[in-house]
Amino acid sequence: MDLSQPLDPLAKTALWTASMRAREHRRADRLFSDPLAEAFAGDEGPRIMSQFEGHVQSGVEDPALAVRTRFLDDQLLRLDADGVRQFVFVAVGMDSRAFRLEWSPGVLVYELDRPALLSFKEDLVRDLHAPATAVRVPLGVDLLGDWTEPLLAAGFDPQQPTCWLVEGLLYFLEPRERDVLLRQLTDLSAAKSRLLADYVGQAILDSPGMAAWRERMADQGHPWKSGSDRPEELFAPLGWEVHVSAYGDPDADYGRWSDAAVAPGLSGTRGRYLVIADKQ
Ligand SMILES: C[S@@+](CC[C@H](N)C(=O)[O-])C[C@H]1O[C@@H](n2cnc3c(N)ncnc32)[C@H](O)[C@@H]1O
Structure with a gap:
């Protein structure tokens, strides 16, 4: 049975990122462990992964996913240690952090994500008998529609500090859609909330080295639609205090980025970003 059948093209990118985490998990020098990733990626994930990496440069692994996963893992666990108990994984896809990280008691x-993706994930979770390490609340929504009411109805407490994880999503949104989403997140964020995200630079997105890759992404039904060369400027006007790391910066390298040679437009250390934003 092809379980990935009901997934739309954009949802299928979640199988691709799961496949990259599965590959990282198999490395002796892995930056994190993700025992569920292979099952979460299914047969479709490795197929999409090879299609896109092969298109960029044959045989070269893009280190960005491994670096971003580890960077975000470290941030999430730091917040847990600081006492944050409410986490929202926005566009969670096949992320298995609610199963693989050691959360403190009481973490929610x-x-x-889209309902079809989450029901696909729930079927797998059930089949794998995978126990969650936090209290997990899957919520099928359209992030371009009204998702805040269902979140509140599910028990989300806007008075409590929240950690928002927005990973692997922003570049799939038009600038206006991105800005609406960030405004919605902000309106639900109590003081001492933190927002974690990854993003891409607009200049690198528009560079000739990216053109063929972007075209292929669009052909497959999941185009990258936006970026920003100054991600700070997206968050700061909403009242967030922002720290932006570029991949390859000392805090976003993990010994992997120096070897990165991914594509003409992507091999530099600037151009892809990890964002930490704090609400005072
Ligand atoms: C590249 S995957 C990233 C998944 C996960 N965060 C990760 O990093 O592996 C993009 C995810 O965004 C979700 N997504 C995109 N647009 C969405 C929307 N309008 N509403 C809900 N989910 C959406 C897709 O279903 C997919 O799971």
Whole structure:
């Protein structure tokens, strides 16, 4: 049975990122462990992964996913240690952090994504008998529609500090859609909330080295639609205090980025970003 059948093209990119985590998990020098990733990626994930990496440069692994996963893992666990108990994984896809990280008792993780993706994930979770390590609340929503009411109805407490994880999503949104989403997140964020995200630079997105790759992404039904060369400027006007790391910066390298040679437009250390934003 092809379980990935009901997934739309954009949802299928979640199988691709799961496949990259599965590959990282198999490395002796892995930056994190993700025992569920292979099952979460299914047969479709490795197929999409090879299609896109092969298109960029044959035989070269893009280290970005491994670096971003580890960077975000470290941030999430730091927040847990600081006492944050409410986490929202926005566009969670096949992320298995609610199963693989050691959360403190009382941590609640809301997992938001399209209903079809989440029901596909729930079937797998059930078949794998995978126990969650936090209280997990999957919530099928359209992030371009009204998702805040269902989140509140599910028990989300806007008075409590929240950690928002927005990973692997922003570049799939038009600038206006991105800005609406960030405004919605902000309106639900109490003081001492933190937002974690990854993003891409607009200049690198528009560079000739990216053109063929972007075209292929669009042909497959999941185009990258936006970026920003100054991600700070997206968050700061909403009242967030922002720290932006570029991949390859000392805090976003993990010994992997120096070897990165991914594509003409992507091999530099600037151009892809990890964002930490704090609400005072
Ligand atoms: C590249 S995957 C990233 C998944 C996960 N965060 C990760 O990093 O592996 C993109 C995810 O965004 C979700 N997504 C995109 N647009 C969405 C929307 N309008 N509403 C809900 N989910 C959406 C897709 O279903 C998919 O799971």
